[in-house]
Amino acid sequence: MQRARTPEAKDDRRGVFAGAALDEFYEKGFAAARMEDIARRVGFSKGALYLYFDSKEALFEAVVENFAMPNVARLETVAATAGGVGAVIDAMTTLAPVIIREGRIPKIAKVLIGDAPAFPAVATAYRQKVIDRVLAVITGVLKKAKAASEIDIGEPALAARLIVAPMIFSAVWRIMFEHDDEAHFDLDAFFSQHGIMLKRAFKLEAAA
Amino acid sequence: MQRARTPEAKDDRRGVFAGAALDEFYEKGFAAARMEDIARRVGFSKGALYLYFDSKEALFEAVVENFAMPNVARLETVAATAGGVGAVIDAMTTLAPVIIREGRIPKIAKVLIGDAPAFPAVATAYRQKVIDRVLAVITGVLKKAKAASEIDIGEPALAARLIVAPMIFSAVWRIMFEHDDEAHFDLDAFFSQHGIMLKRAFKLEAAA
Amino acid sequence: MQRARTPEAKDDRRGVFAGAALDEFYEKGFAAARMEDIARRVGFSKGALYLYFDSKEALFEAVVENFAMPNVARLETVAATAGGVGAVIDAMTTLAPVIIREGRIPKIAKVLIGDAPAFPAVATAYRQKVIDRVLAVITGVLKKAKAASEIDIGEPALAARLIVAPMIFSAVWRIMFEHDDEAHFDLDAFFSQHGIMLKRAFKLEAAA
Amino acid sequence: MQRARTPEAKDDRRGVFAGAALDEFYEKGFAAARMEDIARRVGFSKGALYLYFDSKEALFEAVVENFAMPNVARLETVAATAGGVGAVIDAMTTLAPVIIREGRIPKIAKVLIGDAPAFPAVATAYRQKVIDRVLAVITGVLKKAKAASEIDIGEPALAARLIVAPMIFSAVWRIMFEHDDEAHFDLDAFFSQHGIMLKRAFKLEAAA
DNA sequence: CATGAATGAGTCTTCATTCAT
DNA sequence: GATGAATGAAGACTCATTCAT
Known part of the structure; x- marks a missing residue:
């Protein structure tokens, strides 16, 4: 070679x-x-x-390290660039199906869910370096909007998780039923509806 | 013995x-x-x-078979017994944290996500016998309410998935960060907020 | 099986x-x-x-442990039973060719010489449990004889090593040239001559 | 490089x-x-x-070849130069601790003992080119002295081996217990005592 | 029925040897 | 000549499965 x-x-x-x-x-x-x-x-x-x-384990760690980071950056950029909460929600629900379909993120998710329990340190590192950052970005946007009374919302940190939940759901769905034709559903419509419901739930409808 | x-x-x-x-x-x-x-x-x-x-594989199949069913029944009962959409949402968001904390469902989820890809037949069987039934129950309730113009909603089948998403999210979270103290968040508050947001999103608030 | x-x-x-x-x-x-x-x-x-x-290394340790001990006991018995220095020398030089020919001791010696450097702990344990005891037995006999002025000798601990040296020599010889027909020499004659020379060197001739 | x-x-x-x-x-x-x-x-x-x-094996053979020869020459010179048996014994017992401490000979001995069994040809070649020559030199000196009735001795070839034995013994000792501080003993005293005992055993005392 | 000794296929890892640069 | 990346054979060790007791 x-x-x-x-x-x-x-x-x-x-x-x-x-x-x-x-x-x-x-x-x-x-x-x-x-x-x-x-x-x-x-x-x-x-x-x-x-x-x-050096070993299979070192390879595992490198995999998680390597492929998680770039996607965090993508999300951070989206959140930072978009105007208000509505725009962020739109951007995210537009980006989500693309990321899910692209494949790498669901794959990493699967690997982490399936194998991280055997590597608790990897799981924790991943949470700190990837998940916490993503959630922090979203939580930050929500907090600012709440302070400005733009939205009606409970605890921003929990709301951030509720925003992210359908992404995890569809990633998991894809992982499990990739080869199961009967299982497919329309990702774009799914996230579009998620966006609509979120804006209603935040009482942002008028602004959207 | x-x-x-x-x-x-x-x-x-x-x-x-x-x-x-x-x-x-x-x-x-x-x-x-x-x-x-x-x-x-x-x-x-x-x-x-x-x-x-007979084999490790047979044991795996039995595990999935054994522990998925009872929980489907629980959910079906809840959906059937509760009055309208609002009641169903309340019931589910109350039940969810209990099921997540109880442990068996997140464990099965983890096992399926992590290992089912190696057993596609198991994954498909699981979808048919468990997931489709759960989603069907919820979709059914939503459809009826939509027909009665009780709620404002897009595609009921997708909405059903959006209702379920936070359950998957919190199951996955629990799986990955069970031993990571910094990662814990308040499950009851999380699902309570999910319920509130859902009812708003369905324009059910008044009815609730 | x-x-x-x-x-x-x-x-x-x-x-x-x-x-x-x-x-x-x-x-x-x-x-x-x-x-x-x-x-x-x-x-x-x-x-x-x-x-x-549990492992190849554990097996190595067990081998050394197992086959060294019995021979120490044999030598101790000989030393304890024999009457004086002359008798001990006679007994040892008679026993030596038998032990060398029997095979296990040269084999252990070879294994230890060849591999113990990679297992310093094994080597040290072997010295303490086997070699020191053998040398102590011989040294003890010499000391007593010296105190009784039966023999003319320098440092008993060194003399003990000089008594043992031809056994090591012939063990090593056997190890290296087992399959080399030209190399063979008469072990019995060798040790018999060793005995004679030792007794002369100790000025024990008369007593012998 | x-x-x-x-x-x-x-x-x-x-x-x-x-x-x-x-x-x-x-x-x-x-x-x-x-x-x-x-x-x-x-x-x-x-x-x-x-x-x-060309290969690891070729390297092994070269190692044995390379480092054995020079020491044979040294010994031959000593034997040839020294006057009689007593002088040869003195020379050898003085030279021995130096050679042992210098390190190369014990190292070769260890390598040969440990690995030569896997290379019988190397072992035989070594015997012929190194050991036989060393023994021949010593045996020659003893024979001449015996013929001249200078010494009282049995078979010169066996006596030669008895002279050499403590060198092998101390080489082996060094190999095994190099890093074992409790194991050290005084090499100079050891060989000095060997010389004294040899001369007595050969009834050379007066002459020495 | 229950046990755990025995088997051997399977996988990680090492390292002598080759060869493109 | 010198280098070190690439190869693949070899060996320690594990564990699903079988089966004598």
């Missing part, structure tokens, strides 16, 4: 292996995934994979 | 083993769970477990 | 495995010896071996 | 690698020693090592 000689080429290769690992972990779960299959999936030998990761 | 002689005693024992298996599958995942540990957890030997289940 | 069900049968089996391990470690060295070969040598599977020893 | 262009430079480098290999084989044993570690120990890459030796 091609040889990665420069540091950049090696970084790229790490990413390639991590991507392959995500797919295998997603399909088989951490314990059932085979290092050899991960390597072969991108045309390398088992041994090459061990040049980049 | 004790011997199970009557057919009833044998059925009981199957249930006991399945319960132990659920716990082990939940904690370690299907692949990493050991048959011996499952048996020992309830005071039996590995060999005894094989008297009741 | 036969099953070891009683604790005694299991102890026996441990010994059987340890014996097989000694042979393999002797022939190939610790690192090159294969667990499967050790097990097969006595008609068992790899897995069975792991029922009795 | 530096490049070796001339044939002499290449021979030097072979020696450098062989020295590193001796150290690694000594510390870890043949099977557990890593080619990369051997190369790195002298600042080269794995690949460079393979430019000089």
Whole structure:
């Protein structure tokens, strides 16, 4: 195979292996995934994979690390750029089906849900570095709007979770029923309806 | 250990083993769970477990089969007994935190999310026998109310999913952060707020 | 294969495995010896071996533990029973070729010399439990004789080592040249001459 | 790293690698020693090592070849130069502790004892080229002295082995207990006493 | 019925060796 | 000549499954 000689080429290769690992972990779960299959999936030998990761566990951690971050940034940008709560809700409910369909986030979610219990430290790190940040962004927007009396809302931190819940739901749904044709439903319509209901629930309808 | 002689005693024992298996599958995942540990957890030997289940896979199927059903029945009863949509929402948002805290449902969810992808048939069977029925119950109530013009709602089938989403969310949350003290939030308040927002979103407020 | 069900049968089996391990470690060295070969040598599977020893390293320790002790006892008895220094020297130089030819001691010596550097704790334990005791027995006899002015000798502890040296020499020789026909020499004559020279060196000739 | 262009430079480098290999084989044993570690120990890459030796086995043979010879020459010189048996004994018992402490001989001994059984040809070659010559030198001196009735001795070939035995003993001791502080004893006193006892045993005392 | 000893297929990991750069 | 990335054979160890007791 091609040889990665420069540091950049090696970084790229790490990413390639991590991507392959995500797919295998997603399909088989951490314990059932085979290092050899991960390597072969991108045309390398088992041994090459061990040049980049010391162990299967290290690979798992790298996978979570690698693919969670970029998506947080995307959400933060959306929240920061959008005007008010209504705009944020619109942006998020528009972005959500795209992210869900794109595939990586549901895969990470599946891997974390399925295997993180065996790696509590990974789960906690993920919460701190990804989930808390996402929730903080949304909670911040809601708090500001509440202070300005724009919306009628209870505890912003809980509302933030209620906003996010359908994303988790659809990610989980996708994970479980990807190959089950009868199970599919219209993601766009689902999130659009979520947006409408949220705005009503926040009594934002007029503003929307 | 004790011997199970009557057919009833044998059925009981199957249930006991399945319960132990659920716990082990939940904690370690299907692949990493050991048959011996499952048996020992309830005071039996590995060999005894094989008297009741032909293989680890058969045990997995039995676990899903065994513990999903009772909860469907509970929900169906609630939906059937409650008066209108508002009452159903109240009943469900009151029941939800209890079920989440009780533990079995999040455990099954975790096992299914984590391991069902390796058993597509199990996942599909579960959807048909459990999820579809739950969603059907809720969808039915919403449809009737919509027909009676009690509520303002889009597609009832999607709304049903939006009602259920926070349950999945909190089940997943519990799975991932059970041992992460900083992560806990108030489940009762969460579902209470969910109920309030739903009723507003359905323009049911006055009726509630 | 036969099953070891009683604790005694299991102890026996441990010994059987340890014996097989000694042979393999002797022939190939610790690192090159294969667990499967050790097990097969006595008609068992790899897995069975792991029922009795947690790891290759644990097996190594058991081997040293198991086969060193009995021989210490033999020597101690000889030293305790024999009358004076001359008798002890006679007894030891008569016993030595038998022990060397019997095979187990040279094998353990080889295993320890070859592999103990990788297991310093094992080496130290062996010194304390085996070598020090053997040397102490001999040193004790020499000291008593010196105090009684029976022999003319320097430091008894060093003399004890000089008495033992040809045993180590011939063990090492046997290890290295077992299959080298040209290398053989007459062990009995060798130790007999050692005895004669020792008695002269101690000025015990008259007494002998 | 530096490049070796001339044939002499290449021979030097072979020696450098062989020295590193001796150290690694000594510390870890043949099977557990890593080619990369051997190369790195002298600042080269794995690949460079393979430019000089075709395989690990070839390297092993070179190690034995390389470091045994010089010491034989030293001993032969001593034996040839010294006047009579007494002088040879004095010279050898003075030289012995120096050689033992210097380290290379015990290391080779350890490597041979530990790993030669897996390489019978190497062991035999070593005996022929090193051990037999050393023993022959000593045996020759003893024979001459016996013929001249200078000493009272049995079989000279066996006596030669008895002279050498404490050297093997102390080499083995050093190998096994190098890092075991409680185990050290005074090498100079040990060999001095060996010399005294030998001369008495040969009835050379007067002459010494 | 229940037990746990025995089996052997399966997987992680290491490392001698090769070879593109 | 020198390097170190890539390969794949080999071996320790695990555990689902079987079966003698």
